[in-house]
Amino acid sequence: MRYATLDGGKRVRACLVYAAGAALDVEATVLDAPACAVELIHSYSLVHDDLPCMDNDDLRRGKPTCHKEYDEATALLVGDALQTLAFEILAKDSALGVNAQRRTRMIASLAEAAGSRGMAGGQAIDLGAVGRALALPELEDMHRRKTGALIRAAVHLGALAGEGAGAEALNALEHYARHIGLAFQITDDVLDVEGDAQALGKTPGADEAHNKPTYPALLGLQQAKARCAELTHSAVAALVPFGESADALAGLARYIVDRRH
């Protein structure tokens, strides 16, 4: 579990929890538990995604994938245990000083994002789509679940930690999160075409090799990048009512599309 979580990784989702909390003046220590919880779910998903029965990858974050370093049974259990640890932390952490109702909402939000209507469901659609042409709406639906749902949950959890957050603020943050979630995935697809192995810490070109539907394959590289820029613009525009307190969220939106890995 340490091997899969404690070194490497950009921690984008954890940063989103802190940045969403900062937009609502929530203290950082309150946000440690939700930030860890989303990263643990993310790490679990990567460990399972790399298994031979899924993407069968040898490299992750510049080192052997969990099942390569240990073995498949260990990697399966590592993923299971990372997932349950996420919910244990969210349920028990005493620094997360929200009331019981809010805490339950946070647990439910993370569970929905990770489950069949979110990440696991998106992964199932992805596995079923290999070698089959997907239209753009289907591709977007898959990514909104597979990668977008956890990114939305990260922002939602940060916002829920601010107990005073009203519906308007939550809606604006939801708009931001939906847009950067998709921009994150388009960037990932673009990097798989244009990125270099050393910066990525994995072998590029895997999407094409696995015959996966991607944004560059469907739209072409230039249009995929243009869509990404539109999404980022719309995400950042939704932050205007928060003023300077949303600077970190705006910075993360730009980082997500400008990153090299």
Ligand code: GRG
């Ligand atoms: C196995 C239930 C289950 C789900 C797996 C998210 C996912 C579903 C698979 C990941 C496959 C993948 C590489 C998707 C592309 C987008 C993505 C999630 C990239 C990895 O996230 P980063 O770039 O990783 O935030 P780091 O290493 O920085 O944490």
